[in-house]
Every structure is written in C-alpha cells, then in structure tokens.
C-alpha cells in the first residue's frame with residue numbers, strides 16, 4: 001500500500017510516498033481502507049519534530065473509510081462499516097490500523113470526505129466551547145484565526161451557545177469568511193492592536209474566554225483581552241511555541257486562568273467520543289454546522305497541503321483523497 005512517511009524530521013520535502021505491506025490488525029484494532037484523510041497542523045508538528053514520534057512515522061491523525069478487517073477483541077465495528085476517526089496516527093495512507101474504540105460510524109447521508117473533514121477540528125471546537133469553557137448565552141469570546149479550520153468551527157459553536165464572538169484574521173478575505181462562520185466582529189490582527197480593539201468593543205470589560213491557537217505572536221495580548229478571572233485557552237501554536245511564562249502575570253492581569261488543553265484528554269471514554277462525534281457529525285448532517293473544505297489534494301501531493309497550511313494560505317479544511 002502507498003503511504004506518506006517521514007524518516008527524519010524536517011520540512012515538507014521530508015515527506016516521502018512509500019510502498020509498505022498492508023498491516024494486520026491486533027486484538028483491539030480495525031484495519032480501515034481510507035477514502036479521505038484530514039490535514040491538520042498536528043501533522044506538521046509530527047513532520048517537523050516539534051511533537052515526537054518513533055521514526056519512520058506515517059503522518060495523519062484523521063480519516064474516514066471502510067472497515068476491511070478487525071481483531072478478535074474489536075467489538076465496536078465490523079467489516080463493511082463506514083467509519084471515521086481522529087487522534088490515531090497513520091491516516092496519510094491507503095490503509096490504517098486504528099483502535100476500534102476510536103472509530104465512529106458515519107451517518108448514511110455523509111460522504112467520506114465530509115466525515116474526514118469534521119472529526120478532529122469539529123471535536124476540538126466541541127470540547128473547547130462545551131467543556132473547557134462551557135460558553136453561556138450573553139458571554140463574549142475571542143477566537144484567533146477565526147477563518148481557520150479549528151477557528152471557524154469554534155466560532156460557529158460559540159454562536160450556537162449564544163455567545164458574542166470576536167474573531168481575528170490576517171486578511172479582508174478571511175474576515176469575510178469569518179463573518180460567514182458567525183463572527184460578530186472580525187479584527188485584522190495584522191493591521192490593528194487586537195487587544196485594544198477587543199477592549200474598545202466590550203466597553204473596557206474584556207471577554208470571558210480567549211481561544212488561542214496561534215500561540216507565540218498572540219499569547220501575551222490574549223491575556224490583555226480578558227475580564228478579571230477570565231480564561232485563556234491556549235490550544236495551539238500555529239505561529240510558534242509560547243516561551244516560558246511567569247505565573248504571577250496571571251495575578252497582575254486580573255487573577256486570570258490559563259489552560260493548555262489537548263483533544264485526547266477530552267476523549268477519555270468511548271461515551272465521551274460518541275457524544276462529541278455524534279454532535280459534530282449530526283450537526284453537519286443537519287446543516288447546522290458548516291464545513292468549509294478549502295482544498296483537496298491527492299495523497300501523493302500531501303507536501304503541498306503542508307506548504308499551504310504553514311504558508312497561512314488556507315481558510316478551512318484541507319483533505320487528502322485516497323487513492
């Protein structure tokens with residue numbers, strides 16, 4: 001089978017299309033024949049070495065396809081099931097081994113591409129808006145990169161919960177897209193001081209929560225956007241990692257809270273996975289949640305997808321079609 005592997009960390013040029021044997025499922029695993037794989041920033045981190053993996057590593061943490069075979073203790077799915085998953089590595093490939101307990105069945109009307117596009121960023125937006133900070137009607141939040149894959153879905157779910165949503169973007173075109181996701185005020189953080197703008201728009205009060213996926217270039221000012229005892233949710237670092245931080249700053253800026261969550265810790269049980277994936281796929285199926293698929297690439301051209309994502313050129317989901 002064909003797969004995209006990295007033998008040593010580095011740039012997109014380190015991604016190689018290789019031929020490897022189709023693997024055999026272990027006791028609790030399923031072998032899935034992939035139809036589509038989602039491209040996420042986490043794949044960039046495993047490629048570059050910011051996140052560590054045993055090498056060679058097959059990239060990709062999200063996919064959809066058909067169960068081909070299961071191990072003897074993989075009771076959750078059966079051969080022939082249409083399934084999708086997130087947070088099990090190896091989806092940039094024709095086949096992947098996935099723990100059966102991480103697979104969810106795809107609603108009949110959803111195609112594979114849509115399901116693959118929804119899982120990782122959709123469940124991320126779900127846990128951030130429903131669990132990390134369960135937004136309430138009338139509260140206000142700031143979402144960075146609000147035209148991005150995760151950001152666009154966070155904005156939509158924040159609106160579903162009745163919040164006022166501020167969103168940062170780098171261009172006018174992305175501001176237009178962010179507004180389509182429901183952002184009430186799109187702020188060009190490449191042109192204006194976004195913290196001053198948030199304070200102005202909230203009459204000096206600040207927002208209840210900031211969802212920050214950008215990291216290095218936004219972190220400090222994100223703290224300045226919060227009301228006293230507000231929460232900064234640093235969940236990514238698309239501009240680079242945040243340097244070491246003195247916790248007494250949280251006191252100085254208003255007894256603030258800071259968390260650095262990851263999706264895996266919000267999918268601790270099968271029930272939690274089925275809740276989040278069920279909501280996300282159900283909302284996509286009913287049209288309540290809009291997925292914006294920016295571009296689809298052939299598996300062999302996965303490196304171009306990474307270049308576009310890292311180059312800040314995209315607004316929405318990138319997918320690989322397989323084969």
Ligand code: NDP
Pocket residue numbers: 039040041042120121124145146147148149150151168169170171174213214217235236237238239240261262263264309310311312313314315316
């Ligand atoms: P996005 O679609 O959000 O793409 C990244 C966006 O970040 C860009 O389009 C750009 O938007 C913005 N950005 C700002 N500065 C830079 C920069 N210097 N270089 C590149 N992009 C920049 O990607 P994802 O939704 O896939 O992921 C976003 C972040 O969230 C990643 O760090 C990812 O790892 C993290 N994440 C974390 C999860 C978790 O559970 N902790 C789960 C999912 C994602 P603009 O042009 O508008 O500035």
